[in-house]
Amino acid sequence: MKNIGFKVIASIALFGCWYYGAQALAASGDPTSSKAKQDPGSRGFIFETNRDDIVAKAKKEGKLRVMSSLDPGSFKPMADSFKKKYPFIDVYMHEMTGTEAIQRFLLELKAGTVKEWDVGHASEDHYNDFAAHAMKFDILGMAEQGILKINPKMVDPDNRTIVAMASGLCAIAYNRGRLAPDRVPNQLEDILRPEFKGRKFVVDVRPHCMAALMASQGEEWVINYARKIKEQEPVWVRGNTRALTAIAVGEYVLHQLTNYHSCVRATWKDKSKSLACKVIEPVSVRIQEPDFVLKSAANPYAALLFLEHHASPEGQKILDDIEPLKSSIFTQGEVSKIVQGKKASINDFRTYHKTPNWMKLILEAYGFPKAEIR
C-alpha cells in the first residue's frame, strides 16, 4: 500500500511538474525571449514574452485612442486597416500638430490630466520631456526578439519606448520653365555655382533639412556650407506654402532644400507642370512621427499593437500614399527605395536629440538673428 501511495504521490508530483512546466514554457514563447528579459538595458521595463498575450490583453481592452501628428487624411485608412487586423478594437485618432498644440499637450501630461489617450507623439522640441511620460514597455527588446514586428532601428535605443514611424526626406524644388534641365543641381554644392548668386533661390529659416546633413557630413562641413549659402545672397523664407507657390509661378527659380513630400503633393495639383522636385546628394533624411504608449494609457496593449501596425508594411504604405512619401527609411517603403544607392545623411535616434542645437548653429552661420537699420 505504501508503495502504491508513493507511486500515486510521485505521479501527481511529476504530472504537476510537467503541467506547470509546460504552462511556463508556453508563456515564455521561445527561449530567446526570456533571454531578452534579462538584458540589463531593459531592467525595470515591461517585457511581454508572447505576442498572443499582447493580443489577448488588447482584446480585453477593446478600444484605443490615438493622439497623432499624421495628416488627418491618413486617419481613416490607418484606422480601417488596423481594424481589419483587430476587429475587436475600436480605434479613434485625433490630430496633434503644431508647436502650440504640442506645448499644451505636454503641460497637460505634466499636470497629470491626460487620461483619455493611449498613444502620444513626442515632438523634437521637447523630446525628453515627452519621453518621461512614456509607459515603460521594452519596445526595443520586443522588436529585437520578434515579439513585435517592428524594425529595431525605428525604436529609440536609449529609452526603448519611442518608435519613429516616418521619415522626412528633403529635396530641391525648382521651376521647370526657368531652369533648364542641364542646370538643375545634382548635388548640394551645385547650388553654390555663380549662376545662382543674387536672390536666385530661396532658403527656409527653419533648417530641419540642413540639420539632418550634420548626421553624416559633420558639423564643420554643414556650417561651412551654410556660410557659403549665405554668401550666395539667397531669399530667406519661412514655410512651404509661400515658397512653393512662389516657385510654381516663377517668382523664384529654386528652393535649396524643402520637404520632399510637401513638394510632391504640390506637383500633384500643379496643372501648369512648372513645379518639379528632385532629391539630390547627399540626401537629407530625418526620422519623424516619434510615437509612444502613454504612461497613463487605459489601453496600453491595444496601443502596442497600433504602434506595430503603424510600422508594418500596410501602415507604411498609407504614409507613402497619403502623406505622401513619408515611410520610415528603415522599412521597405518608398523613401528607402528613393534613397537606395545614394549618399545619404540620416538623422536617426543616435543624433535626433542634437537637432535643436544643430539648427541653432546653422542659423548662426546664415547670420540670424540679424538687424540692420534700413
Place this chain on the structure above:
Amino acid sequence: MAKTETVARSLGLPAWTGVNTLRKHALAFGITALLLWVVAAPIIMLVLSSLREGNFITPGAFTLGNYRTVYLNQLTYPALLNTLIYATAVSAISLTFATIFAWLVERTDMPGTNWAWTMMLLPLAMPGILRSMSWILLLSPRSGIINIYVRDYLSLFGMQLETGPFNIFTLPGMIFVEGMSGSTTLFLLMVGAFRLMDPSMEEAAKISGARTFTTLRRVTLGLMLPAVLAAAMYAFLGNLDDFETPLLIGLQAGIYLLPTLIYFTAYVSPSYGLATAYSSIFIIFTIAMVWIYYRVVIRRSDRYASITGKGYRPRRLSLGKWRWLALGLFIAFFTLNIIMPFLTLLWASLLPSYMVPSRAALQYVTLDNFATLINEPSIINSTVNTIILGVVTATGTMALAYMVSWLIVRLKVKGGLLLDGLAFIPHAIPTVSIALALIVLYLHPAVRWLPIYGTIWIMMLALMTRYIAFASRTANSAMTQIHGELEEAARTSGATRFTTLMRITFPLLLPPFIGGWVWVFAHTIRSFSIPLMLATPGNETIAVVMYHFWERKADFSLASTLGVAMLVSVGILTFFSRRFIAQGFTRNQ
C-alpha cells in the same frame, strides 16, 4: 453704516473696511476683480517667464540675464529703430484713412454711407496671413499680377521690363499692406465717437464763417481727440508687435524688425525667457501711452463730452459738390483694400493650385476646393464652435470693457490709471504667452475643479485678454463723449441707477458697442494661435482647419477657399449688423 465703520476703526482697520463701504463699492470691486481674472494671469506669467531661465514647459532658475541680453544686445536697437519707423508710418496711414472715412460715413452726406459702413468692415474677415499673401501675389516683382499687367501695358510704348515696376518686398511695400488693412480697426475705434458728436459746434463754426476743412480740423478733430488718440495709441502699439507682414514680406525684403528678432529667439531657437524679456519693450511703450491718454483725455473727459443735457441732435454736414469726390475716394480705397486681395483669393480658390491669371489658366477653373472644404470632416463642428466662441467672446469682452470704462471715465475711481493700464497691457503680450499662462493657471490643482480647462471657456478667456485692449479703447472714447448731466438728470427725476444705465446710458452707447462687438467677433473667428493652442478634441475652431490647409498641406488654394468663405460670411453678418446699428442711430435721433 456709521456703526460698522466705527467697529472697523475700533479694530484698527481703515474705515473703508466697513460693510456698507464695501457694499457701496461692491460694483467697483466686482468689476476690478473681473478684469484681474481676465488679465492678471498672463501679465504675471509674462513677468515671471522673463525672469527665469528655460521655457514655460521647464522653467529654470530666476535670473536677470534675459533682460541683460535684451538690453545689451547690439541687434536690439537697430531692430527697434526699424520697428518704430515701420509702426509710426503704418499707424499714420491707417489713422489718416480711418479718420477720413469715419468722418465721411458718419458726419457727412456722402452717398451710399450704409454700403460704405459694411464695406469698411469686410477686411476684418480676412486672415492676416492670406492678406499678406494676396499682396505678394499682386506685387511680387516678377510674377505679381499688377506688375505683369503694367509691364504688358508699358511694352506697348516700347518699354521692356523684366521685373517690377512695383516691389512688395520693400519697407514701403510692408507699410502699404499693413497701413491699408489697419484702417478698419481704427475706423471702428473712432466711428462711434464721430456718431455721438453733437454737430452744434460744427454749425457754430460754419455760422462764424469757417470753411468745411477748417471746421473739420479745428472743431471736429478737436472734439474727436479722445477717439483719435485712443486709435493712434492702439495702432502704434499693435504695429510695434505686428508679426505676419514682417515675417512673410520683411524676411524676404531683408528688413528685420523687433518681432522678427523675437521670432528667431522664441521659435527657431527656443528661449521663451528672452522672448518675453523683449516683450517688456512693448510694455514700456504701453504704459507710457496709457499715462499720456489718462492725462490728456480721461482726467479732462468733461471737456470732450458733446452729448449733454442741453440737447443732442446728430446731423450730417453737407459736402455739396464734393460728395461724389468723397465717394470716389472711398471706392478707390475699398478697391485697393479689399477688392483686389479678395479677387486674388477668389481666383486662387478656383484653381487646383495658384497660377497667374491668364486665358490658359481659365481651363483649370473648378469648384473642387469648395467641395473639399464642405467635405472636410471637422468643418461643421468647427464652424459651430467658432460662431459660439465669437458670440460669447465679443459679448463678454465688450461688456467687461464698458464696465471698466464706466469706472474710469464716469465714476473716476481712484486707481483709474492703473485699471486702464491693466486693460491695455495685454495688447503688448504675445498671444502664445496668453494661452500658455491660462493653461498653466487652469491646470493648477487649486483651480482645476473649475469647469474651464478643456472647454470653450478657456479660449473665451484667452481671447478676452487679447481683445480687451481694443474694447476698452472703444468704450473709453465713446464714454467720454457723453456728459454725466444726462445720467444726473435721470437720477434727479427719480430713476434708479439701473434704470438710468439701461434707459439713458446704454442706448446712447449701443452703436459703438455694436461696432466693437463686430470687431471682436470678426477677430475671434479668424484668430489663429489661441484656438490652435487651447482647443481640445471636440471644441476645435476654423483656425484648426486653416492651419491644416496652410501649414500641413502647404496648399494656398485651399487656404484661400476658406478665406473666401470667411469673408463672404462676415460680409453678410456685417451687412445685417449695419442695419441694426442704423436703427439704433435713428432711435437716438
